[in-house]
Amino acid sequence: MVTTRPTLQGTFGMASSTHWLASQTALAVLEDGGNAFDAAVAAGFVLQVVEPHLNGPAGEVPVLVAPGDGRPVRVLCGQGVAPAHATPAHYTGLGLDLVPGTGPLAAAVPGAFDAWLVLLRDYGTRSLEEVLTYAIGYAENGHPAVERVGATVESVRGLFEEEWTASAALYLPGGRAPAPGALLRNPALARTWRRLLAEARAAGADREAQLEAARRAWRTGFVAEALVRAAARPTMDSSGERHAGTLDGDDLAGWEATYEDPVTLPWWHGWTVCKAAGWSQGPSLLQQLALLPDDPADWEAYGDGTRGGDGYAEPNAEQLHRLVEGVKLAMADRESWYGDAAGAATVPLDALLARPYTAARRALVGGAASYELRPGHPGGCTPRLPHHVREVASAEAAADAHRPVAAGTGEPTVGGDGVTRGDTCHVDVVDRWGNMVSATPSGGWLQSNPVVPELGFPLGTRLQMAWLEPGLPNTLTPGRRPRTTLSPSLALRDGVPVMAFGTPGGDQQDQWQLHFLVELARRPLVRGGPDLQGAIDAPAWHTEAFPGSFHPRVARPGSVTVESRVGADVVAGLRRRGHRVTVGPPWSEGRLCAVARDPGTGVLSAAANPRGAQGYAVGR
Numbered sequence: 001m002v003t004t005r006p007t008l009q010g011t012f013g014m015a016s017s018t019h020w021l022a023s024q025t026a027l028a029v030l031e032d033g034g035n036a037f038d039a040a041v042a043a044g045f046v047l048q049v050v051e052p053h054l055n056g057p058a059g060e061v062p063v064l065v066a067p068g069d070g071r072p073v074r075v076l077c078g079q080g081v082a083p084a085h086a087t088p089a090h091y092t093g094l095g096l097d098l099v100p101g102t103g104p105l106a107a108a109v110p111g112a113f114d115a116w117l118v119l120l121r122d123y124g125t126r127s128l129e130e131v132l133t134y135a136i137g138y139a140e141n142g143h144p145a146v147e148r149v150g151a152t153v154e155s156v157r158g159l160f161e162e163e164w165t166a167s168a169a170l171y172l173p174g175g176r177a178p179a180p181g182a183l184l185r186n187p188a189l190a191r192t193w194r195r196l197l198a199e200a201r202a203a204g205a206d207r208e209a210q211l212e213a214a215r216r217a218w219r220t221g222f223v224a225e226a227l228v229r230a231a232a233r234p235t236m237d238s239s240g241e242r243h244a245g246t247l248d249g250d251d252l253a254g255w256e257a258t259y260e261d262p263v264t265l266p267w268w269h270g271w272t273v274c275k276a277a278g279w280s281q282g283p284s285l286l287q288q289l290a291l292l293p294d295d296p297a298d299w300e301a302y303g304d305g306t307r308g309g310d311g312y313a314e315p316n317a318e319q320l321h322r323l324v325e326g327v328k329l330a331m332a333d334r335e336s337w338y339g340d341a342a343g344a345a346t347v348p349l350d351a352l353l354a355r356p357y358t359a360a361r362r363a364l365v366g367g368a369a370s371y372e373l374r375p376g377h378p379g380g381c382t383p384r385l386p387h388h389v390r391e392v393a394s395a396e397a398a399a400d401a402h403r404p405v406a407a408g409t410g411e412p413t414v415g416g417d418g419v420t421r422g423d424t425c426h427v428d429v430v431d432r433w434g435n436m437v438s439a440t441p442s443g444g445w446l447q448s449n450p451v452v453p454e455l456g457f458p459l460g461t462r463l464q465m466a467w468l469e470p471g472l473p474n475t476l477t478p479g480r481r482p483r484t485t486l487s488p489s490l491a492l493r494d495g496v497p498v499m500a501f502g503t504p505g506g507d508q509q510d511q512w513q514l515h516f517l518v519e520l521a522r523r524p525l526v527r528g529g530p531d532l533q534g535a536i537d538a539p540a541w542h543t544e545a546f547p548g549s550f551h552p553r554v555a556r557p558g559s560v561t562v563e564s565r566v567g568a569d570v571v572a573g574l575r576r577r578g579h580r581v582t583v584g585p586p587w588s589e590g591r592l593c594a595v596a597r598d599p600g601t602g603v604l605s606a607a608a609n610p611r612g613a614q615g616y617a618v619g620r
Contacts, residue, residue: 004610007526007533014606014619015039016593017427018054018504021143022046023608023618025134026429029126036435037065037123038131040427041116044441045135045193047425048112048457049186050143052446053152054504055425056457057189058110058227059443062276063119064262064490066497068434073490073497074259075276077481078115078441079462080108081255084478085246088468091476096239098388099464099476101551102448103237104230104245106461108482112441113218115257121211123435128207128214129197139190139456142183146614149184153177156447163236164450167458171446189456195222215256223455224252230452230459238551245459262490263349265289268296268521271498274490278347278473279340281549282487285510287330288323289517290358291365296521314519314538314566317573323518324543324560324579325365327511329374331546336375336383339473340481341466347473351378369578371557373546386467389547389555424504426488430595430604438488438500440509464551485549489513493599499530501594503609507549508542512590515540532594532607539565540589556580563589587611595619 008014013036015026025046026039034042040063048057055061061078086108091099100106120131153160153171160168170186171177178184196214199221203213217223231245262274265286273289275282293299302318315323338347351357357378364374375383424442429435449458465483466476474483487509488502503512519535526534540563544556558580562571565586574581593615596605606617 003533003537005533007529007531008606008617008619009527009529010604010620011432011602012604012620013039013429013431014595014604014617015043015427015429016595016606016608016615016617017043017047018425018591018593018609018615019047019050019146020614020616021050021138022427023616026427027618028134029131030431032130034126034130035124035433036429036431036437037119038126039429039431040437040439041120041124042131042134043427043429044112044116044439045132046138047427047441049135049138049189050146051425052186053149054445055112055441056444056446056460057113058457059441059445059460060108060111060462060484060486061115061439061441062280062484062486062488063115063437063439064274064276064488064500065119065123066436066490066500067123068431068436073262073274073492075262076115076119076257076259077276077279078111078257079279079481079484079486080111081479081481082108082463082466082476083246083248083251085248086463086476086478088470088476090246091468094243097468098551098553099466099468100237100239100243101464102461103235103243104233104247104449104459105237105243106464107231107245107247107449107459108462109247109251109255110227110444110460111255111257112444114215114255117211117215118257121208128200128211132193132197136190136193139186139193142185144181145178145184147180148612150177150179152447159236166453167446167451169453170451170456186456188453192223192455219256220249220253224249226452226455227252227459230450235450247459265353267517270493272492273517274492275487277344278338278349279344279481280484280487281334281338281507281510282489283338283349283352284330284334285487285489285513286353287333287358288326288510288514290353291326291329291362292518317570317577320541320570321369321574321577321579322365323514324541325370327514327543328370328545329361329364329376331507332373332375335373335389335546336385337378337473339475339483341473341475341477343480348378348381352376354378367577369558371545384472386469386472388467388469388553424486424506426502426504426591426593428500428502428593428595428606430500430597430606432602432604434497434597434599436490436497436500436595436597438490438502440486440488440502440504442486442504465549483549485509487513496599497597498599499594499596501592503590503592505591507544507546511542512540512592515590516592516594528601529598529603529605530596532596532605536590536592536594536607536609539563541566542589561589563587591615593617
């Protein structure tokens with residue numbers, strides 16, 4: 001099987017992430033005696049330095065945790081909530097009908113820093129100084145900038161130079177954006193972390209006491225004070241006006257990362273897939289999997305004689321048609337039922353994943369592409385969609401037009417034209433003791449808000465994912481989480497963790513993970529292990545047939561974007577079924593990372609996405 005690189009195998013430890021420096025950092029921590037959780041935290045902090053256009057310290061991170069000692073899989077929620085004063089009435093009183101895509105009005109309580117430290121406290125073994133030393137080194141001494149950093153800065157150059165001058169000072173020194181390979185430094189961020197370490201050491205020699213001291217410094221100390229000042233400063237945002245945010249000291253002091261149980265679904269070959277609950281889009285992957293036939297042999301029976309290109313075993317036109325239609329049905333349910341406004345426990349996931357419901361939904365997939373947004377009636381309940389969703393779906397179906405998207409708004413991802421405009425981040429780690437972790441950090445990227453000069457990083461913008469219309473599962477609600485697209489995954493066999501995986505990509509994350517799982521399930525083993533790299537390399541696709549999660553919430557009914565490596569006969573077959581197919585560049589879809597462990601032999605595997613020439617897996 002032709003792949004861009006081999007699936008790595010070993011017995012000591014494996015890491016895969018969206019940047020080679022983060023992957024190598026994770027391995028260095030393992031080599032130094034740390035476990036997978038120590039390694040993931042260190043890699044997460046490095047990602048904040050080397051991918052500042054994709055995540056930052058004031059962003060968010062959901063984490064799936066699988067201890068190797070038999071303790072259950074847990075979800076660590078690093079998604080902060082809406083501030084106490086972030087009410088729909090406040091935003092509509094400013095003349096807004098959507099939360100802006102940039103600026104302090106879109107800032108939730110930052111969640112990533114606290115989540116990383118809680119993970120380190122509860123499952124790790126290293127000190128904060130030991131895991132932060134790698135990120136501090138890259139921030140102080142510099143790291144070679146990847147291509148997209150400079151391109152991202154150029155896309156918001158005017159905003160930086162005219163309005164966000166602190167960001168210009170960091171990312172446009174001398175008026176020049178970072179050139180690919182040029183050393184990019186962030187001394188203010190390094191100073192922030194060194195000051196946090198000083199406050200940690202002042203708490204004494206106990207590791208946990210030091211971590212708690214650093215958490216306090218973030219939530220109530222010098223970091224919180226600087227973030228509150230930044231939020232209160234009127235700032236130009238994507239609405240074209242200057243607005244102050246709602247984040248205050250009480251919001252920061254009153255929130256901390258928490259654990260919860262995953263949502264699970266048994267699937268092919270004895271796998272059970274684990275996701276975060278309905279405050280995320282994670283269950284949409286489970287719904288998509290549940291819409292497939294129960295027996296993989298029945299899936300293979302679908303076909304119309306078309307084949308894919310490049311010798312890969314990707315779906316034929318009929319199978320791909322069914323996958324895309326399943327995405328539409330799952331995402332329609334996401335729009336109608338997912339959210340945290342009344343608490344994530346109110347999302348009817350049991351009903352949405354029940355066999356009678358999924359069987360009825362599966363029957364809706366016909367021979368032609370659907371152009372409708374069709375949420376279901378789980379438990380006999382009536383779905384409700386936001387007015388904006390109905391208006392956008394109707395307008396886009398009639399005009400098939402993209403609304404203009406302001407530079408810097410939304411979550412960086414791959415567009416409907418197949419052109420990469422960025423992504424977010426991901427990291428997976430497995431160690432020799434069987435510990436496994438999957439995390440998708442994002443938010444607080446350099447184009448989201450002005451850099452806080454004394455800290456070296458900006459606030460995030462996750463509130464843009466919530467609606468201002470009252471009474472919806474995802475209505476903006478103080479103290480509640482905006483529904484997030486961030487969606488790491490774990491897979492079990494016979495109750496034992498066997499694989500951690502995930503991808504950047506906003507609304508496309510669980511589409512690309514669906515593609516990965518189906519590909520992986522259909523492929524023969526490689527040297528006795530799963531063909532992770534082959535499944536990642538296979539030509540991929542996505543649809544934007546539902547309203548996007550990010551400002552300005554556009555939709556493209558009937559759309560499918562495929563890589564040009566997909567066979568021409570598959571493209572023709574999709575078009576015969578009524579899909580509006582865009583053929584994108586050959587290596588443009590998907591940003592997957594994955595690690596795996598065979599519980600019987602202890603053999604570890606890892607692979608990473610070659611697209612963008614940035615993601616790497618390492619291990620031994």
